[in-house]
Amino acid sequence: MQQETASQFQQLLTQLRSGDNLPEIPAGWQQGRATFGGLVAAMLYERMATQLDSDADLRSLTVSFVAPASPGKVDIHTDVLRRGRSVTQVEGRLCQGKVVLAALASFGKPRESSISIASPPAPPMPAPEESQALPYIEGLVPEFTRHFDYRIALGDLPYSNSDSTSFGGWVRFREPCVQTASEPVGVSHLLALIDAWPPAVLPMLKELAPASSLTWTLEFVGPRPRETAGTWWQYLAEVKQAADGYSVIQARLWSAGGQLVAFTRQTVAVFG
Numbered sequence: 001m002q003q004e005t006a007s008q009f010q011q012l013l014t015q016l017r018s019g020d021n022l023p024e025i026p027a028g029w030q031q032g033r034a035t036f037g038g039l040v041a042a043m044l045y046e047r048m049a050t051q052l053d054s055d056a057d058l059r060s061l062t063v064s065f066v067a068p069a070s071p072g073k074v075d076i077h078t079d080v081l082r083r084g085r086s087v088t089q090v091e092g093r094l095c096q097g098k099v100v101l102a103a104l105a106s107f108g109k110p111r112e113s114s115i116s117i118a119s120p121p122a123p124p125m126p127a128p129e130e131s132q133a134l135p136y137i138e139g140l141v142p143e144f145t146r147h148f149d150y151r152i153a154l155g156d157l158p159y160s161n162s163d164s165t166s167f168g169g170w171v172r173f174r175e176p177c178v179q180t181a182s183e184p185v186g187v188s189h190l191l192a193l194i195d196a197w198p199p200a201v202l203p204m205l206k207e208l209a210p211a212s213s214l215t216w217t218l219e220f221v222g223p224r225p226r227e228t229a230g231t232w233w234q235y236l237a238e239v240k241q242a243a244d245g246y247s248v249i250q251a252r253l254w255s256a257g258g259q260l261v262a263f264t265r266q267t268v269a270v271f272g
Helices: 002-017 037-049 143-147 187-195
Strands: 057-065 075-083 087-095 099-108 148-154 166-173 211-220 233-243 246-254 260-270
Touching (some): 037 099, 037 211, 166 187, 187 211, 187 233, 187 246
Antiparallel strands (some): 148 166, 166 233, 211 260
């Protein structure tokens, strides 16, 4: 079953790149009553990217989770708002009778610049084999997490009444989800990897309670590393503020070699 669900991810990307008018959200990626946000965001990104030249990289993506997305057919709409010499702005919507996901993406071609500032290094963490695995417990842990392998290196398990505002470690796909083992990950894989972790506010709760992302903003750092999907990726999230049932969480993702890949920020509604 793992090989089937792993190949499902790549088949979905291939379908989207082919221009299929009504792609289908596969079963097995549920997160409560909704589909895993990293998957539906990747679906919308793939269709948005078809509007671009091959040398234009995703620089920024802002996503609004308007309503829960369910397994089944979806209608995807994209619109190029402006196409400049270096930067192209694309708007996208994923619909199931109504809008369930809306996004604005900024794609930019590389340009020469006199400014070059090194990205912050990856924080020191225990190695994956020395870190605690996040267990899958049916009915308690979201279904989509079966597709990922987690190692908690900083912070505590969800719903452990932790007082730590930091949460992170290592993540990778459980099975290959690219055409060949040597093929590097693409943006869609990174969207899934960076969103795979539970919201960093969940370890602070003392009992089971749902949480839902409202908005999600990502800033990608170039050039993109050439690691494959099966390698470990380092992740660190920090709760920046929480009140009134909402939390602001900032996170970063690094390659196994310590290269920063993306910054991300989420507003999360917490029902507990």
